[in-house]
Amino acid sequence: MTELNAANAGTYKFDDQFIVNRLGYGTMQLTGKGTWGPYSDPAHAADVVTRATELGINFFDTADSYGPWFADRYLADGLKGAANRDKIFISDKVGQTRQGPGIWTPHGEPNYLRQQVEVSMMTLGIDHEDLVFLHRIDTHFPIAEQVGELKKLQDEGKIKHIGLSQVTVDQIKEAQKYAQIDAVENLYNVGNHKDDDVVDYAESQNMAFLPWFPLDTGKLVGNDSPLSSIAKKYGVSEAQIALAWLLKRSPNILPIPGTSSIEHLEDNVAAANVTLSDADFEQLSNLAK
Numbered sequence: 001m002t003e004l005n006a007a008n009a010g011t012y013k014f015d016d017q018f019i020v021n022r023l024g025y026g027t028m029q030l031t032g033k034g035t036w037g038p039y040s041d042p043a044h045a046a047d048v049v050t051r052a053t054e055l056g057i058n059f060f061d062t063a064d065s066y067g068p069w070f071a072d073r074y075l076a077d078g079l080k081g082a083a084n085r086d087k088i089f090i091s092d093k094v095g096q097t098r099q100g101p102g103i104w105t106p107h108g109e110p111n112y113l114r115q116q117v118e119v120s121m122m123t124l125g126i127d128h129e130d131l132v133f134l135h136r137i138d139t140h141f142p143i144a145e146q147v148g149e150l151k152k153l154q155d156e157g158k159i160k161h162i163g164l165s166q167v168t169v170d171q172i173k174e175a176q177k178y179a180q181i182d183a184v185e186n187l188y189n190v191g192n193h194k195d196d197d198v199v200d201y202a203e204s205q206n207m208a209f210l211p212w213f214p215l216d217t218g219k220l221v222g223n224d225s226p227l228s229s230i231a232k233k234y235g236v237s238e239a240q241i242a243l244a245w246l247l248k249r250s251p252n253i254l255p256i257p258g259t260s261s262i263e264h265l266e267d268n269v270a271a272a273n274v275t276l277s278d279a280d281f282e283q284l285s286n287l288a289k
């Protein structure tokens with residue numbers, strides 16, 4: 001049997017130290033309903049993170065706004081005592097405020113972005129951020145000021161790499177005037193690839209592309225999944241097909257599926273062993289048309 005390890009997906013290199021396996025993990029499922037409040041079983045949430053490290057996952061996507069803060073606390077707990085902690089990397093996001101379950105309000109005031117980076121480092125128990133995304137561009141402030149504040153934090157050694165989330169190609173180009181942008185995180189999956197142009201631009205600029213909702217929040221998996229017939233053909237789960245499609249779509253794509261289940265986590269990591277044929281890749285790509 002092929003070994004279950006995220007390393008089988010290959011690697012993505014941000015810099016000479018920051019090299020990660022191309023199958024990561026997103027912490028957003030480790031909160032209460034509506035990404036609000038604590039997860040019902042905090043010890044289990046930390047166990048999911050620890051199990052992810054055992055499966056070779058060394059790239060974790062999180063945000064201050066998940067909970068807020070609860071997911072970050074479980075992530076920090078789950079990474080405590082991890083073997084090779086210095087080879088495990090976190091992508092963080094700042095710039096969204098929360099007022100209740102399912103409510104998200106962008107806030108890009110530079111002082112607020114700085115505060116959230118500082119408090120996130122304390123919560124995560126880290127002395128610098130590997131990668132920080134501006135979670136959303138806030139139209140109340142110039143992009144120059146929002147990206148400019150992240151650039152200042154980078155110049156101070158608090159952030160290694162800067163990213164943007166849910167942006168157009170034009171917005172990335174605008175932000176590139178003020179800082180080097182090394183990653184983009186947009187909604188993208190096999191059933192919804194409206195942002196193909198952003199994926200192509202990211203690849204052309206040597207930026208990582210993190211597709212959020214890689215499983216379309218679970219709609220791509222399960223009995224009535226549009227991926228069932230191809231999943232049967234390969235003898236794998238629908239989740240694995242959805243992730244294998246992303247891995248084949250571009251070498252710059254770094255999927256970060258979210259789950260609160262160790263069984264699903266193991267299922268997702270097994271996607272690293274699935275290689276789609278070109279014909280099946282094309283057939284799957286047409287699903288979104």
Ligand SMILES: NC(=O)c1ccc[n+]([C@@H]2O[C@H](COP(=O)([O-])OP(=O)(O)OC[C@H]3O[C@@H](n4cnc5c(N)ncnc54)[C@H](OP(=O)(O)O)[C@@H]3O)[C@@H](O)[C@H]2O)c1
Binds near residue numbers: 135237
């Ligand atoms: N930048 C942004 O604006 C943004 C927005 C949304 C999300 N994100 C990031 O993207 C990550 C991924 O998104 P997501 O977690 O919201 O959605 P997702 O990965 O598309 O799907 C997660 C859902 O699928 C289920 N699931 C996961 N693996 C499964 C499997 N193998 N079989 C069956 N069901 C499975 C999960 O339930 P169980 O818990 O039961 O497994 C959960 O309901 C987040 O964790 C977060 O880090 C970023």
